[in-house]
Amino acid sequence: MTVPPMIAIEGLSKTYPSGFTALNNVSLTIERGEIFALLGPNGAGKTTLISIVCGLARASAGRVTIAGHDIVSDYRAARSLVGLVPQELTTDAFETVFATTSFSRGLFGKPPNPAHIEKVLRDLSLWDKKDSRIMTLSGGMKRRVLIAKALSHEPEVLFLDEPTAGVDVELRHDMWRVVRTLADSGVTVILTTHYLEEAEEMADRIGVINRGELILVQEKSALMKRFGSKLLTIELGAPLAAVPKSLAAYGLALAADGSELVYTYEAEAAGNAIATLLGDVAAAGLTLKDLRTEESSLEDIFVSLVRGSP
Amino acid sequence: MNIHAIIAIYRFEMARTRRTLLQSIVSPVLSTSLYFVVFGSAIGPHMNEIAGVSYGAFLVPGLIMLGLLTQSISNASFGIYFPRFVGTIYELLSAPVSAMETVIAYVGAAATKSTMLAVITLATAALFVDLRIDHPFWMVTFLLLTAITFSLLGFIIGIWADNFEKLQLVPLLIVTPLTFLGGSFYSIDMLPPFWRTVTLFNPVVYLVSGFRWSFYGHSDVAIGISLAMTVVFMLICLAIVAWIFKTGYRLKR
Known part of the structure; x- marks a missing residue:
């Protein structure tokens, strides 16, 4: 028997009564244990997509299943597998950390389990705050509380909507560690983020959404390979006034007052171009002092994708 | 049935009452004491007995009902409105x-x-008048x-309201006047036809x-009609609540 994917989205659309189409025929499959990052500019439809999958909004068309359970007709089974960390810091200000986390566990149909709540709070460095009222916590701590609530019922899939928005660098790295640990334990993680560094750091696969349409879904490494251009910088022994004519075919650029030659190439199509270039540089009588390469970041790829989409 | 969820929400709501215990009981x-001082002690002696019951004792069921209606509505409306207001409703909507x-x-x-408060009111009233x-x-x-019926109504108001003013609108402008004019402090037999x-x-x-x-075996309308009207009102409220969840009115985008 085939194991159904963790999330299967087919032809999902959402049009608001105002006529605004937030999602347009989105289809996506996410496998168990994946870390999937959904990237897109503000208003692209990321939160709408998560809201529909988690039951906060209704789809205008299409179907979603979670581990084979339809989110509408079999919502109990589907939702009991899901933990959601919303984008906004929405907490019960007057409740204690322990009480609100235990409440979430009960809400998702699980019997009380103080030992599990303790583990979750310890993993998120919240245990010493367990009796503190949420209103007394910092923004970063509140974000951890939201994650603790989402993990309280031992979900198999975790949605993180902008999990590190407004969180300092140290805490962000802490959260990445927690997410990796979760993924290692078999939890499927779907995160939306504005921090491309976050997706680059964590995701197995990346989806790019823009104006309600999923314009690309690809393994992160393949994406970087497919769209990534590389820069080779050749530091010269003596500065040049102009690029020698014998090297004109490479489209080299001069930098650092003529003491560097910069070669831009597609990582996938480079072949033995670099070896040939270096041979031609030596043949032109130039002295190589040093070499370095740089890859384009996910941010560069993202910007080029979004600008290029309809 | 998700019993654990019912218990979790119930405990969560009752915890709010515990946090404001003093206010919940003292109020x-x-x-009630003020009503008895004003209507029972100051005005009561000048009133005739109604259906063989002293005016002070006659007031008790009406006073309990006044508190029961207003508290049921305010507790239930606030209980569901507050998570909507602060955004924590997401958790309920995403839960099984x-x-x-x-x-x-x-x-x-x-x-x-509200039932607890009614019992407290009844106990307080027993200090002022002979009850049976x-x-x-x-x-x-x-x-x-x-x-239950007015808590359902409160729940509906809590979902309908999109600001705190509307939350108070129905209790203040409709329920309180209806309660005062509904025979809480007098028998409707005392009114012109x-x-x-x-x-x-x-x-x-x-x-x-x-x-x-x-309480006293005396009623303005037949007891069967009273019971039937209460049940009918409850069924109407239940139907509205069912419609709210079916359509996602004010809950889901």
């Missing part, structure tokens, strides 16, 4: 909880709180039916009349 005790379980938990907690309860079973039945007929369109009349009958 009804103080207001059915509409019926949600209603049982929120309405159950609100009805529990001829039909204790029916007294409890009317008390619970009313608490025209106004008596008009008053019969007020649903609170049936609640107060039935409840008072359970």
Whole structure:
């Protein structure tokens, strides 16, 4: 028997009564244990997509299943597998950390389990705050509380909507560690983020959404390979006034007052171009002092994708 | 059925009551005492007995009903409105909880709180007047039916309201006037025939009349009609709640 994917989205659309189409025929499959990052500019439809999958909004068309359970007709089974960390810091200000986390566990149909709540709070460095009222916590701590609530019922899939928005660098790295640990334990993680560094750091696969349409879904490494251009910088022994004519075919650029030659190439199509270039540089009588390469970041790829989409 | 969710929501709501315990108890005790000082001690001696009951004792069911209606509505409306206001409703909407379980938990907690306050009011009243309860079973039945019905109404108001002003609008402008004009402080038999007929369109009349009958065996309208009207009102509220969850009105985008 085939194991159904963790999330299967087919032809999902959402049009608001105002006529605004937030999602347009989105289809996506996410496998168990994946870390999937959904990237897109503000208003692209990321939160709408998560809201529909988690039951906060209704789809205008299409179907979603979670581990084979339809989110509408079999919502109990589907939702009991899901933990959601919303984008906004929405907490019960007057409740204690322990009480609100235990409440979430009960809400998702699980019997009380103080030992599990303790583990979750310890993993998120919240245990010493367990009796503190949420209103007394910092923004970063509140974000951890939201994650603790989402993990309280031992979900198999975790949605993180902008999990590190407004969180300092140290805490962000802490959260990445927690997410990796979760993924290692078999939890499927779907995160939306504005921090491309976050997706680059964590995701197995990346989806790019823009104006309600999923314009690309690809393994992160393949994406970087497919769209990534590389820069080779050749530091010269003596500065040049102009690029020698014998090297004109490479489209080299001069930098650092003529003491560097910069070669831009597609990582996938480079072949033995670099070896040939270096041979031609030596043949032109130039002295190589040093070499370095740089890859384009996910941010560069993202910007080029979004600008290029309809 | 997601029993754990019902218990979690119920406990969560009751925890709010515990946090404001002093206010929850002192407020009804103080207001009941004031009513008895003003209406019972100051005005009461100048009033004739009504259906063989002193005016002070006659007031008790009406006062309990007044508190029960207002507290049921305010507890239930605040209970569901506050998570909507602060955004924590996302958790309820994303949880494997059915509409019926949600209603049982929120309405159950609100009805529990208002019933507790009714009992406190009754105990306070017993300090001022001689009470008797001829039909204790029916007294409890009317008390619970009313608490549940008006907690349902409060739940509906809490979902309908999109600001704090609207949350107060129905209780202040509709429920309180209907309660005061619904025979809480007088028998509708004391009204001229025209106004008596008009008053019969007020649903609170049936609640107060039935409840008072359970105390003293005297009612303004037949007890069967009171009971039927209470049940009908409850069914109407249930139908509206079912529609809200079916359509996602003010809950889902």
